[in-house]
């Protein structure tokens with residue numbers, strides 16, 4: 001008999017989005033939501049609706065399309081935030097209001113400037129308010145792992161009394177250590193009256209690299225039955241508990257954990273790749289489960305062992321987590337229906353026929369340059385399409401660049417601003433530098449370049465280069481992604497995509513910045 005089910009709560013689009021530079025547009029969030037639903041995540045935290053009109057709309061759009069996962073929204077413990085959350089979520093088939101307030105002495109005194117009694121009163125009011133509209137309410141005492149246990153018990157008792165159905169204990173600053181944290185959850189569950197009326201959950205940050213270990217300790221020692229996590233471990237500072245690591249640990253060591261999740265693990269790698277493409281956060285090669293080297297065997301002894309019996313050096317298979325081996329799927333002669341069919345098979349659904357037509361045209365352009373088109377190429381193509389559709393203030397019309405040994409690289413660019421073409425030329429230290437200077441001489445954004453990264457989409461020199469450009473201006477940080485077989489063109493596309501995001505002026509609050 002199994003010990004039961006563990007709920008996987010994904011917060012890639014809320015806590016993950018709080019990483020500097022990881023902000024997502026509505027379309028990007030919709031694509032991630034569909035991937036998470038396909039992966040059969042139980043709860044998708046789609047955002048923080050009161051943080052901006054843009055995030056409100058994104059959460060609302062996700063609530064309206066997702067049918068097989070519960071959609072949650074984060075709300076600070078006040079009526080306005082909670083009402084915004086309710087308004088954004090109420091169209092969903094299954095929805096959850098997640099409200100939180102800090103309970104550690106430090107946060108209450110310095111950040112909230114509230115007394116413990118005020119925090120207790122606010123907890124009651126906010127859970128009551130949420131419960132009036134929604135049967136599924138989650139309450140989190142922020143900085144829970146550093147809160148006084150006696151006070152925490154009073155707050156959690158009140159939250160359950162007011163109707164909270166999930167109690168989530170955050171290790172907000174990644175301070176916990178596994179055994180102690182597991183014990184803490186066990187003791188809270190034992191001490192809080194009616195603790196069995198709620199599902200106990202944990203939300204761990206990775207500042208000391210222990211988020212996954214702390215989450216699993218909370219499950220094994222403390223009896224938690226929900227883990228909050230993110231794809232690729234994305235999140236504030238050093239990130240959150242990594243979904244793929246938790247899920248594969250539970251599955252691979254079922255003998256030890258004896259718990260079930262409903263995750264379709266073959267969706268892990270495609271979803272990881274999608275999140276990485278959208279956010280520009282490259283997955284480190286040696287990252288567990290989703291890193292490029294996670295299943296690569298370099299030493300002769302290991303290779304020999306794996307060839308004789310895979311289990312000698314592999315505890316899970318690459319196929320189980322969705323690594324496909326660069327299959328050639330389409331080529332120049334493939335028609336629109338084969339293209340659409342393959343997109344469907346790898347889980348890419350576009351909004352409209354018009355979007356399919358545009359993507360198909362891009363595919364044809366690519367197939368003219370590249371004989372073999374892989375799944376990864378299709379993903380890059382769509383990532384770019386989605387980035388381009390976000391408020392296209394600037395459009396790349398054409399470009400040229402020349403460079404050679406002993407010559408100063410030179411770029412010419414034609415861009416359209418609201419339909420009006422503008423041309424510029426510039427020299428630079430390299431072809432990409434010259435191209436960016438030419439773009440800037442037209443756009444005059446004054447933005448600071450924070451990141452420029454190039455990745456090969458597939459193997460081989462004919463691969464498309466996928467470029468991420470991260471720009472910062474006036475406290476806002478945005479990412480642009482571009483793909484092309486010519487990496488200088490890919491770089492220009494990425495830069496222009498980032499400029500378009502800066503031009504779209506979405507303002508956003510951070511939930512950790514007080515009531």
Ligand code: KIV
Pocket residue numbers: 015100140142143170171172173203205511
């Ligand atoms: O880290 C944290 O405390 C949070 C809560 C809002 C759940 O993200």
Ligand code: ZN
Pocket residue numbers: 015170172203205236
């Ligand atoms: Zn967090």
